[in-house]
Amino acid sequence: MPKHVIGVLLALVTLAYPLIVYLSLGRLEPRWLALLLLGLALARLVVSRTAVTWGFAAGALLLAVFSWAGNAWMPLKLYPVVVSAVLLALFAASLAYPPSAIERFARLREPDLPPEAVAYTRRVTQVWCLFFIFNGITAFATALWASDATWTLYNGLVSYCLMGVLMAGEWLVRRRVRARIAASSAQG
Structure with a gap:
């Protein structure tokens, strides 16, 4: 295959x-x-x-x-906890050893990022680290103390919806940041 x-x-x-x-x-x-x-x-x-x-x-x-x-x-x-922990480790390591994870993704589309965009991608990587901490803790808590239905609902739907909201929110913020960077470049 x-x-x-x-x-x-x-x-x-x-x-x-x-x-x-x-x-x-x-x-x-x-x-x-x-x-x-x-x-x-x-x-x-x-x-x-x-x-x-x-x-x-x-x-x-x-x-x-x-x-x-x-x-x-x-x-x-506990598998969703492992997934969040591995992703947290990956994103956090990219902050310690740049370029950040989000900068790497961004450079796939735009190889020449201005310094403001690099700083922005670093901040977004930090936000994703916070998300993975929250998601891992919540996945752990639902595994230990919630009903099977609640565990399934959070780990099989809610966490994915939260990721989607984070991605959509970041996309909206990125548009504003790009416009601001373009405006400051045009003035300078």
């Missing part, structure tokens, strides 16, 4: 993961669903072997082993 097809399937299963866990409750033993998590880990490594994919794969593998060994749901429910 081509890597891009595996990548698309991996993305779809990852997005649907909370719903898959929820629908499996009471129908399967957790250890069998741990195989899905193991499959996600291995599929990530087939598609790419970057530090990020190794982070996702290691976290998923660790949770799968704990779930399999203890035949427990909790490790499976």
